[in-house]
Amino acid sequence: MTGPRKGENESEDEAGGIAGPARREDEALLTGRAEYTDDLRDPDAAHLAFVRSEYGHAEIEGIDATAAAELEGVLGVYTWDDVAASESPGVLPSSTGSLDCEVPAHPVLARDRVRYQGQPIAAVVAENRYRARDAVDAVAVDYDPLEAVVDSVEATAEGAPTLFDGAPDNVAATTDQGDREATEDAFDDPENVVDIELENNRLISSALEPRAALAEYDAAEDRFTVTMTSQSPHGHRQKLAHTLGLSERQIRVISPSVGGGFGHKGHHHPGEAMAAWCARDLERPVKWTATRSENYLEGAHGRDHRTTAELAIDDDGAIRGLRVETHANVGGYGLDGGASMPGWYGGLLSSQYRIPAIHCETHAVFTNTAPVHSYRGAGRPEAIYVTERLVDVAARELGIDPVEFRRRNLIEPDQFPYETPVGASYDSGDYERGLEEALELADYDDLRARGRDRDDGRLRGVGVACYTESTGGGFESGVVRVHRDGGVTVSAGTHSHGQGHETTYANLVADVLEIPTDDIDVMEGDSDSIPTGTGTFGSRSTIVGGSAIVESAEAVLAKARRFAADRLEVEPDAVAYGDGEFSVRDGAESGSGSSADTVSFADVAGMAYGWGVPEDMDPGLEETTFYEPDGTAYTFGTHVAVVAIDPETGELELERYVAVDDCGERLEPTIVEGQVHGGVAQGIGQAVSERASYDGDGTLLTNSLDSYAVPRASHLPEIETGQTVTPSPRNPLGVKGIGEAGTIAAPPAVVNAVVDALAHLGVRHVDMPLTDEAIWRAIRDSK
Template sequence: AASARDEDGESGDADESLVGRGISRREDAALLRGEAEFTDDLRAPGMAHLALVRSECAHGDVVDVDTAEAAAREDVVAVFTWADVAASDAPGTLPLTTEPLDCDPPEHPLLARERVRYQGQPVAAVVAEDRYAAADAARTVNVTYDEREAVVDPVAATAESAPDLFEAAPNNVALTSELGDADATDEAFADADRVVSLDLENNRLMPTAMEPRAALARWSAGDERLTVEMTAQGPHGERRKFAHSLGLAEGDVRVVAPRVGGGFGHKNTPYPGDSLAGWAAMELGRPVKWTATRRGNYLAGNHGRDHRTHGEVAVDDDGTIRGFRVETHANAGGHGLGFGPAMPGSYGTLLAGQYDVPAIHCETTVAFTNTAPVHSYRGAGRPEAIYVTERLVDAAARELGTDPVELRRRNQLAPEDLPHETAVGASYDSGDYEATMDEALDAVDYAERTATERDDEGRYVGVGVACLVESSGFSFESGVVRVEPDGNVRVYAGTHSHGQGHETTYAQIVADELGVPYEDVAVGEGDTERIPQGTGTFASRSTITGGNAVAESARDVRGKARRVAAHLLDADPDALALDDGTFRVEGAPERTCEVAEVAEAAYGPGLPDHLSPGLEATTFYEPEGTTYPHGTHVAVVAVDPETGEIEILRYVAADDCGEQINPTIVEGQIHGGVAQGIGQARYEQTAYDEDGSLLTDSMRSYAVPRAGQIPEMETRATVSPSPRNDLGVKGVGEAGTIGAPPALVNAVADALEPLGVRHVDMPLTDERVWRAIRDAEQ
């Protein structure tokens, strides 16, 4: 990482560089002491509170919304229905984040028009003087529905007999996509010695951030501007959403995201609640706050995953993989939000995994159903893809009687094969996949392993390996570096940290690039008024895009600072070295000036004509191409054949995210991701009944793992710098959620192979595992 600052030889000493050091996160003290301000902590004079009346019916026509009792209650300011939104100047619908669809995009109204399509869809909004009055009044709103038949399963939804959600989308098909070469794949399958297939369900998940979604909207009638403080992963995207749904110019909306207590993908999508807070603030001329309840968040915050896949691998007897054929039905839910997990770019293009596979064909059908909209949850498409690949590779090895690791070795791309264009259009950049795999295998002494063992308690012990590739670095980001007149440095980026630690890592990058002390650099994100533009934080993109944007701005600022210092020191700019905030004239160490002096001069009078005032730079950075982090996760499990209970004995994650800005933060990201991956593999299952009622609408019924259910994990790292951006970095935020599910399912399949169990769908609850054992025995 030091290479980025070496172009003029200012810091040859990598040991002094901040990049690469695992310093503690500077944001944590305020978070741990409870001093950080979240949206719901904010108050505004005259603020009213908005509560949503959510539909309890998953599919039906709205016959009547009786608001009389609510409107008559003490402390209620107003009760709104779609008729009120329609009577205003606002369009009142949310934009779709992904186009084109196979059908005309069905609009998502802020409040249900004639029909509701998922349980939890907002039907009315109550605004009251306090939060409790709003919630109590919302309960008295009486909605009458003419119920329709519901469909919740994405395969069933596409059947002729299924009820249609939208006239414009026959058979509920929102989107179909095809990747790869069907003919070449057919040929590969015809020629191969064997075909191994699996039917896989990628279980539906509900992102569970500690903080539910919230917004505080203020309308300034004088200058007709809307300011919304809210839980956002990408404030500029939210600003676009408000402009679209409320009929405002983007420049007349300011979105500020203060501290945000976790996002995991579900605070990156347009929702009715926050737009309604904005709309109500404009209608009422007073600030309006909305904070989702946990149940509301579960009912209508976007869900993740939910794929049904038939996968096939064509393999020769010597273990050479000839092709993959994949057919997936993905659930879009009751309104399109973006279809993250089903988009070809994030799902199908990852299906080659780490392997040299000549032919791949993937067909995806995305179906509307009467369930909450499905969009991104940490990984959004990549965990689903790698799960398919790694389960198929494992199944092929078992079919051939080959060690699953040997089969992987045989087909893994070698460093000299990279860059490599896969049969589904991904262009891998760099990495030694086998070396990283060996790091993980060495940690569990894989080579010493004998055939499936039983432990002292008679439990079956299994080892599961999952090799992953991820895509990261999507789109552009803006970054501003400003040296204030007193020499302190402010950094702004269009990304948004809601737990990732950008305040620390961006400060490391800028302090290095600029040659100033780390303590002098402050990082700000999450304000559309301070930051020129932004794409936001998702898809492990921030370090590649935002990190490089602030690095480039810092380099520009340093160049300018050097010219100003040269003027002050009456020296040649090329004869200056900058370190720890001080410029020195080479060969004359007594001739120095501090960055603070340079800054004062840059803003003060007396600058020579060839220097313009100011010490600031803005960069719009777009990486040269996508980067592909990789890694291998290994799980060792023991399964009790009597009860189906699993114990994770070891979990090792070996990951490669290129140059690491902060190894401690990288490790923390992997820990968090693996915890969520274990949640998916073992506990979490979003359940609907056939009428579309969410059965898991609280943390009592939705099993997010507790700390005690997460084993100790061991991490290992290799470093393959990406040639596609200046810092040589790749993303790491999602590696854990990608690696853990296939590692665990492969481990359980390995443990239970002697019992004839071939596959168990996630979540691997005791009951499911026990049933799989019992069914195999019969």
């Protein structure tokens, strides 16, 4: 697809040439005109705050809200008893039906026990947020502390504290992927078996904007309008309806500008639900904005896997089998599908390799920690990390260069579509070409020739990580509505919060209709004005939403051609179209009554909504498509990290980072680059600094940006990018998602580089995050 034409939405570089289309979203964001949920000012709005559990695990013996309720400006103090007495179920949706146990769903306010620190116990509503927080401090809660468990392996041990009577061993579900018997056969008598134990560290979403909601209730209509930070407005409408006990038509969800999602804002939390519940009870708007610490305490966390993995290999380096067992921490409750999500993470364990037999057993385990759900990548980073670390260890133990080991096992281009032993069906790819592009861009051979030691005394290492990423899935809606004057409004069920949908979708429609992008508006984020949609997550928006929009635009053009044919008095197949004008094709003759040689797109739009619409046609020029792709599209690539380590202090420097990705057709290269850069930054953050840590009592130690180490710009190298293009045959655009590639590839690439630098000391593995202290201890212990 081509972008907009010069003069419509393009910028110039210093030499006066075209630098590429400017993102349409950027001006409002950069000038501060974008409106976020907390920017909304309703003079009648009251403010909601929560009393949160001080303990990771405790019985609630009593709640005394007398002092809080007597404070001036306090409008209400609510506990679970108040919710239970209402007509609302008061619990968050949960996929408990897919679990191996019977456990209660997450209540919006704790019933009689708290299972993680920060769990809401009482809700306070006051005239302003300051008085609401004063009232929170005035609520007295009487606890009976219980023993806590925060580690997913320890939680399954005999004698561990039990969170739910229905899950006495704390296991929510155990899932098998692959063929256990075939994998056991592969390990029966292998020439080599290599194993590794590793941790995929727990992460906390650190979006610029914490979660927030403004809930309004119309008693006359018995209907809510909830403006909130959401990646999926229609999904949140459904979830709010579940919690409040309403039909979806009684709820409108609006999602304005959202300052980062990363999966965190696709889930349902007590804050949004209680804002709506309180708005109905008080019959006035209620606003809630989480603090950063609240977001860290009670927002959904990500990752947190403990894994043991083994690889069976022949002497020549051919992989025979992969065996994996993982304990996945799902926290104190099964938030939405969070407890069942680990059951499919093994679907990408094959990565880019021909592995004849794979078996993965995953235990989803309850602990006294915040609920865990999807975080940018949602299972794909966890799977690729296991395989890429294990492949690197295997290559080193067999004395084979890690790149050569990978080459020997890569899936060949003529093997696509490729069915893996764990149920994935790869659509297309040329994995070796992507690998070679990355190695050439990184000067891999030169780095190897220069060796580990340099004049400055630091140790150098090079790490390579190959990856695949499943993208797309589900259905999406796309509406293209042409107005009487020829202007166009595009609506989609996705939501843009950094992905650049307004630019991408406008350009897609401009390409089909051949009109300026300035004539096209893009709408998202309102469940009332847009047909039911699925939302933005899982690198799906352009694949599914973009395809829906293009199909609608093509249908609009086909109908417009029929209107033009009527004006030109020819058959529709005799009508040519280009640059916004319909004309009679060469060699075709128009009817004797027609005086027009051409008719513009805008004129056709006027015909569609004017008098004299042809009898065999309906008025209007608008089409709606619900599109679902033929299958999953699999992005792939190779990333290379180069590190330098001070052996005396463990200080780590990322000297270079190279990312070569293949996301099929690149409709908007600038947006693709931005997604890669952002993903790599988050992946490096996980690799070198980020980890959510609890003490043994379930107290979150990393509860603010002072203690949770998000990387700064100065911590990141310049990210060098390259590309290969292998179109996907499973959608009409030939695209694959790119939003999570960096978070998948960066952690194993960086860890592989650090281990490469330290391997001569006998260091075999270092768990993330690779802090200076962790590296220093690995060096010390090796000595």
